[in-house]
Amino acid sequence: MSDHSAAFVPAPHQQAWDRVSPADAGFDSARLQAAVAFAQAHESPWPRSLYWPDGAYVGNREWNESGPWTEIVGPVAERGGPAGLILKGGRIVAEWGDTARTDMTFSIAKSYLSVLAGVAFDDGLIGDVDAPVGATIDDPHFSGPHNGKVTWRHLLQQSSEWQGEIFGKSDQVDHNRQIGPRADNSRKGQRRELKAPGSFYEYNDVRVNVLGYALLKVFGRPLPEVLRERIMDPIGASRDWRWQGYSTSFVEIDGQRVQSVPGGGHWGGGLFIGARDHARFGLLVARKGEWNGRQLVSRGWIERSLTPSPTLPNYGYLWWLAARPGVPAGSFSALGAGTNVIWADPEQDIVAVLRWIDGASSDGFVDRLLAARV
Known part of the structure; x- marks a missing residue:
């Protein structure tokens, strides 16, 4: 859908969310139910406690x-x-499990950071994504011959090669990291020679936390407050979600002790949220930042966020883009370990949220969802 100015949006939290039958939504009911059953049958292998029996996180x-x-x-x-x-x-065409439950969501938080960066950009707090972060923020984390060249775009596309330590974690911890099912992380954490900022993609949670810190400095107040005020309350989300940082991530902003929040749950913390709230957020982004006639984040920012990066074509501004045959070219997703997924096909106005599916099975769910369309 190219114009969402008159598109239906769900009523605010605690009011009934309109539903539609599979047939009326353009799905084969049996095939759609098969997709749901597939998700239910392929639960994440992670222990419910998030700690293995030997005590390992x-x-x-x-x-x-x-x-x-x-x-x-x-x-x-x-x-x-x-x-x-x-x-x-x-409208809800299928739902399973406890979709109101507030759970950790790991790296889906990165995509929320992307939208907050858009709010900062729209407000004029970030003047140019290609300007060095240090030009906006006078901070030692963004100074020097290497880190002084890191731009907002580099941080958003995970190509910054930022070097250093923040909140007790070094960028080296994610050197040589691979992600996805069957990833080989045998060399993860081994120091490698850094490349020029903007020239090399690496999935690095410390560098994403640096972005969160930079946005905190730009807004001058806690990011969860900004997210609630500018995005979550306007889209009618619940009040149950929370975004928590580390015991080590408190900083002083204008004389106040404020906690910087991370882009995931790598070392605990992060965004604790329910599937229904994720669905609202995914719907907002799929509709280019518009909700019930209000432009909460600019259309241009969303479009740039979903544009392929030069260092990784299936990655935008902390969003994953369509990268395999058989999926709509304009589809995108937010992904978190465990596995947690927000998947959207804007052209068909479809949004799906998955909590705790086996990561190797998430593509299988999407394939079954697409096969259910008639």
């Missing part, structure tokens, strides 16, 4: 993490079971 085991930066410094909460929902035209 799931993230440390998942990413083969050892050494000086493994300490869990943010809160961790037991996860729920498989859950999710599918929207067509903003």
Whole structure:
């Protein structure tokens, strides 16, 4: 859909969310139910406690993490079971599990940071994404011959090659990191020679946390407050979600002690949120930042966020883009370990949220969802 000015949006939280039958939404009911059953049958192998029986945190085991930066410094909460929902035209066409449950969501938080960067840009707090961050923020984290060249775009596309330590975590912890099912992280954490900022993609949670810190400095107040005021309350989200940082991530802003929040749950903390709130957020982005006639984040920012990066064609501004045959070219997703997914096809006005599916099965769900269309 190219024009969402009159598109349906769900009523605010605690009011009934309109539903539509699979047939009326353009789906084969049996095939759609098969997609839901597939998601339910392929639960994440992670323990519900998020700690393995030997006491290892799931993230440390998942990413083969050892050494000086493994300490869990943010809160961790037991996860729920498989859950999710599918929207067509903003209405619920399928729903399963506890979609209101507030759970950790890991790196989906990165995509929320992307939208907050858009709010800062729209407000004029970031004048040029290609300007060095240090030109906006007078801070030692963004100074010197290397980090002084890091731009906002580099941070948003994970190509910054920022070097240093923040909140007790070094960028080296994610050197040589790979992501996705069957990723080889045998060399993760081994220092490598850095390249010029903007020239090399690396999925690096420390550098994303640097972006969160930079946005905190730009807004001058906690990012969860900004997100609630500018995005989540206007789209009718619940009041149950929370975004928590580390015991080590408090900084002083205008004489106030404020917590910087991370782009995931790598060391605990991050965004704790329910599937229904994720669905609203995904719908907002799929509709180019518009909600019920209001432009909450500019259309131009969303379009740039979903544009392929020069260093990784299936990555935008902290959003994953369509990267394999058989999926709509304009589809995109937010992904978090565990596995948690917001998947959207703007052309068909479809949004799906998955909580705690086996990561190797997420493509299988999307394939079944697409096969259910008639």
